[in-house]
Amino acid sequence: MRRLVLALGLILSAAGALALDIEEERLFGSGNETSVVKILSTTDIDIFAPLVIAFQAANPGIAVRYTVASTTEVYKAVPDSALTFDLVISSAMDLQMKLANDGYAREHRSLETEGLPAWARWRDQLFAFAQEPVVLILSRPAFEGLRLPQTRADLIDLLRANPERFEGRIGTYDPNRSGAGYLFATQDARQSDTFWRLSEVIGGLSPRLYDGSGAMIADVQSGRLALAYNVLGSYAAAQLSGDPDAALIELEDFTNVLLRTALIPRGAERPELGAAFLEFLLSDTGQTLIDQKAGLPRIDAATLASAGHRRPIRLDPGLLVFVDPLKRQKFLSEWTAAFLRR
Amino acid sequence: MKIPGLSPSGSIRQRLILQLLVLVAVLSWMLYISVRTVASSAVETTQDAILGSATIAIAEELRGGDDGVGIDIPYTAFSMLGATGEDRVFYRIVIDGVTVTGYDDLPLSDDPLGGLTPIFYTRAYQSETVRIAAVERSVLVSNRPVRVVVAVAQTRSAQDAIVARMANRAAALGIGFFAVAALLSLLTARSVIQPVRNVAEAVRRRGPQDLRPVDRPVPSELAPLVTALNQFIARLSGALFRTETFIAEAAHHIRTPLATLRAQAEIALRQSHNEAARAAIRGMIRSVDDSARSVGQLLDHAAVVYRTDQRADEEIDLAALTRDVVAAFGPAAELREISFDLSVPDQPVTMTADRLLLESAIRNLLDNAVKYSALEGLISVSLLVEGGEARLSVRDRGRGLSGVRSAALTGRFRRGTNVADVIGSGLGLTIVREVATAHGGEFRLTEREGGGACADLSLPLA
Numbered sequence: 001m002r003r004l005v006l007a008l009g010l011i012l013s014a015a016g017a018l019a020l021d022i023e024e025e026r027l028f029g030s031g032n033e034t035s036v037v038k039i040l041s042t043t044d045i046d047i048f049a050p051l052v053i054a055f056q057a058a059n060p061g062i063a064v065r066y067t068v069a070s071t072t073e074v075y076k077a078v079p080d081s082a083l084t085f086d087l088v089i090s091s092a093m094d095l096q097m098k099l100a101n102d103g104y105a106r107e108h109r110s111l112e113t114e115g116l117p118a119w120a121r122w123r124d125q126l127f128a129f130a131q132e133p134v135v136l137i138l139s140r141p142a143f144e145g146l147r148l149p150q151t152r153a154d155l156i157d158l159l160r161a162n163p164e165r166f167e168g169r170i171g172t173y174d175p176n177r178s179g180a181g182y183l184f185a186t187q188d189a190r191q192s193d194t195f196w197r198l199s200e201v202i203g204g205l206s207p208r209l210y211d212g213s214g215a216m217i218a219d220v221q222s223g224r225l226a227l228a229y230n231v232l233g234s235y236a237a238a239q240l241s242g243d244p245d246a247a248l249i250e251l252e253d254f255t256n257v258l259l260r261t262a263l264i265p266r267g268a269e270r271p272e273l274g275a276a277f278l279e280f281l282l283s284d285t286g287q288t289l290i291d292q293k294a295g296l297p298r299i300d301a302a303t304l305a306s307a308g309h310r311r312p313i314r315l316d317p318g319l320l321v322f323v324d325p326l327k328r329q330k331f332l333s334e335w336t337a338a339f340l341r342r
Numbered sequence: 343m344k345i346p347g348l349s350p351s352g353s354i355r356q357r358l359i360l361q362l363l364v365l366v367a368v369l370s371w372m373l374y375i376s377v378r379t380v381a382s383s384a385v386e387t388t389q390d391a392i393l394g395s396a397t398i399a400i401a402e403e404l405r406g407g408d409d410g411v412g413i414d415i416p417y418t419a420f421s422m423l424g425a426t427g428e429d430r431v432f433y434r435i436v437i438d439g440v441t442v443t444g445y446d447d448l449p450l451s452d453d454p455l456g457g458l459t460p461i462f463y464t465r466a467y468q469s470e471t472v473r474i475a476a477v478e479r480s481v482l483v484s485n486r487p488v489r490v491v492v493a494v495a496q497t498r499s500a501q502d503a504i505v506a507r508m509a510n511r512a513a514a515l516g517i518g519f520f521a522v523a524a525l526l527s528l529l530t531a532r533s534v535i536q537p538v539r540n541v542a543e544a545v546r547r548r549g550p551q552d553l554r555p556v557d558r559p560v561p562s563e564l565a566p567l568v569t570a571l572n573q574f575i576a577r578l579s580g581a582l583f584r585t586e587t588f589i590a591e592a593a594h595h596i597r598t599p600l601a602t603l604r605a606q607a608e609i610a611l612r613q614s615h616n617e618a619a620r621a622a623i624r625g626m627i628r629s630v631d632d633s634a635r636s637v638g639q640l641l642d643h644a645a646v647v648y649r650t651d652q653r654a655d656e657e658i659d660l661a662a663l664t665r666d667v668v669a670a671f672g673p674a675a676e677l678r679e680i681s682f683d684l685s686v687p688d689q690p691v692t693m694t695a696d697r698l699l700l701e702s703a704i705r706n707l708l709d710n711a712v713k714y715s716a717l718e719g720l721i722s723v724s725l726l727v728e729g730g731e732a733r734l735s736v737r738d739r740g741r742g743l744s745g746v747r748s749a750a751l752t753g754r755f756r757r758g759t760n761v762a763d764v765i766g767s768g769l770g771l772t773i774v775r776e777v778a779t780a781h782g783g784e785f786r787l788t789e790r791e792g793g794g795a796c797a798d799l800s801l802p803l804a
């Protein structure tokens with residue numbers, strides 16, 4: 001009997017290990033390191049590489065295994081005891097919040113974490129290390145003769161007035177497939193009712209749905225899309241810089257600011273290594289690198305205060321509401337009804 | 343204050359302070375506990391109110407319909423729970439006994455629920471203590487009422503933090519209260535004891551002859567003590583008064599008959615021609631003189647003893663006093679053709695002393711010098727001031743001490759072997775010694791080089 005249970009356990013854990021759908025993975029190190037810190041992240045390797053390399057320069061004894069997966073995969077991996085990671089980085093604040101709330105994160109306290117603004121950490125378990133506005137990008141040629149929209153109401157008026165121009169040329173996240181897209185949509189819905197009006201207008205113009213910012217930005221650049229709504233500002237700024245035909249707009253009625261967060265999982269094998277990497281992320285060196293090399297804006301209360309329209313998505317239990325399966329189901333069906341006119 | 347010869351058993355002030363401090367400590371502790379209790383229950387009420395409204399907000403969004411209960415948790419329901427701190431949030435929605443969403447192991451209440459009025463209870467959940475609010479509603483689904491239970495739970499770290507902060511404030515308040523009250527109780531103890539000190543000080547400051555009753559107003563608690571003290575003073579002064587009168591009366595009662603006896607004996611001597619009878623009468627006169635001298639010295643001695651207890655100190659000039667007493671001795675010395683060689687400083691030698699006592703001492707010294715000198719002797723009296731003391735020396739060329747030591751001669755009724763037929767009682771040097779001691783000085787009687795005696799009385803000037 002015991003053998004059976006054991007066998008079953010092995011099968012299950014193997015299944016668990018297989019369950020993680022990895023996008024990319026890289027082991028940073030020269031082979032001389034004595035230990036490995038395992039990081040699971042939703043942020044692309046290319047973006048994070050400069051940070052990892054700098055971390056290794058400062059900690060030559062530690063190799064870094066950097067695994068990238070989607071937000072939902074990351075969310076599922078943390079409670080899975082068959083998968084162990086020492087640090088989990090995700091842009092899906094709601095899912096990270098849910099993990100921390102349900103006790104899957106370890107507490108970590110240091111000078112660096114104490115230095116974070118109160119809105120950038122939760123219970124000493126969840127720490128924000130980058131703040132990214134969620135923006136509207138558009139292709140200037142498509143707007144020829146039109147005033148560029150500054151608010152959602154502007155955008156609605158524009159779209160209503162010129163349906164032929166935008167038909168089939170509007171892109172946005174599909175919240176069904178993308179955790180970030182779901183977060184942006186739910187936060188929009190929470191912030192204002194104009195979101196639903198906007199959704200209906202966009203829905204009437206056969207929008208194209210994406211599951212990542214990169215593709216949307218590329219399609220705006222190529223002119224396939226006239227505009228893309230709810231795109232990660234940092235990616236857009238990096239990709240669009242120097243392109244005179246593209247415009248990046250922070251809508252003035254409100255612009256959500258996403259916090260990229262990290263947590264040390266309760267099941268970490270080497271939590272101290274995860275903590276060391278986290279400390280590096282939050283340190284001034286790390287923050288400067290994030291800002292300059294990774295192109296993700298560093299945590300900075302002052303820039304938020306100076307731009308009144310930017311609203312950081314708060315790390316509070318409210319985020320848990322949209323993680324509730326019933327709520328999610330209801331929201332997605334409403335969204336689908338509005339967007340896809342079904 | 344240390345009182346010589348009195349070993350105090352405990353101190354009222356200390357006992358009072360101790361009791362007040364204990365009282366104050368108990369009060370401070372009670373203050374701390376009650377502030378803490380009130381504060382933490384106030385915080386709990388507030389937290390409960392928020393938790394309760396979050397729960398109600400969810401319950402109110404429940405919708406009936408034909409295809410089941412519609413659930414739409416409002417964002418604010420959970421968001422407001424984050425307003426007071428960073429507490430974990432759990433919830434559970436149960437429809438007809440089946441958990442439809444949330445945490446299906448979140449404990450439900452054992453007590454019956456009160457509809458939309460939340461029931462609160464505290465349970466252990468996910469290795470933490472959580473506060474849970476639960477409400478109950480019935481929703482119509484296909485015209486059939488369905489029972490829905492909504493429970494929302496929150497960990498209590500924010501509440502604990504607030505309570506801890508309040509407890510700290512309460513502790514600070516308690517300590518502050520203790521400090522102030524302790525200070526006040528020290529002052530109280532001091533002011534309670536003050537009247538006792540005042541009475542003691544007033545009695546201590548009195549002059550030696552002041553035997554009036556204590557008449558300053560005292561608190562009623564001290565009245566028995568002061569009354570007893572006054573009665574004691576009255577008895578004492580009564581006794582002293584009786585002693586004085588007794589001495590005076592005794593002097594009168596003995597001196598007068600002795601004087602009469604002497605006068606009659608002299609008359610008898612003049613009228614008698616029988617040699618044997620005359621010799622007897624002379625012996626009788628001598629004895630009468632001896633008795634008179636003894637009575638006089640006894641009374642003097644009694645007066646000295648009395649006055650050393652009840653001294654009337656004043657500023658006196660020792661030089662002038664010495665001159666006066668020597669002058670007063672002039673007639674007695676002349677009878678025996680004795681002369682004085684007086685060497686006393688011209689400027690005054692002042693000291694604080696009892697004039698009558700010093701006068702009596704000097705008189706006795708001079709009396710001895712005259713008495714024990716041969717006829718036509720020379721007595722030198724000198725007063726020297728050196729090293730903060732005055733030394734009075736009376737030197738004669740009389741018979742000397744015949745080897746008897748001065749200590750033996752200053753005892754009461756002690757006379758030397760050298761007295762022969764000289765009249766005396768043996769109290770003179772006793773008086774001198776007692777006066778010297780009373781003024782912190784010394785007396786010594788020594789053999790004089792080249793014959794005679796040398797009496798030295800030294801007295802400190804300050």
Ligand SMILES: Nc1ncnc2c1ncn2[C@@H]1O[C@H](COP(=O)(O)OP(=O)(O)OP(=O)(O)O)[C@@H](O)[C@H]1O
Binds near residue numbers: 639706765769
């Ligand atoms: N100047 C002196 N020369 C010799 N002997 C002295 C002298 N003064 C005192 N004495 C001795 O000391 C003794 C004690 O002296 P004290 O004055 O006490 O007694 P007193 O002279 O005998 O009696 P009184 O009481 O009448 O003076 C004397 O009896 C005497 O023997």
Ligand SMILES: [Mg+2]
Binds near residue numbers: 706766769770
């Ligand atoms: Mg004498």
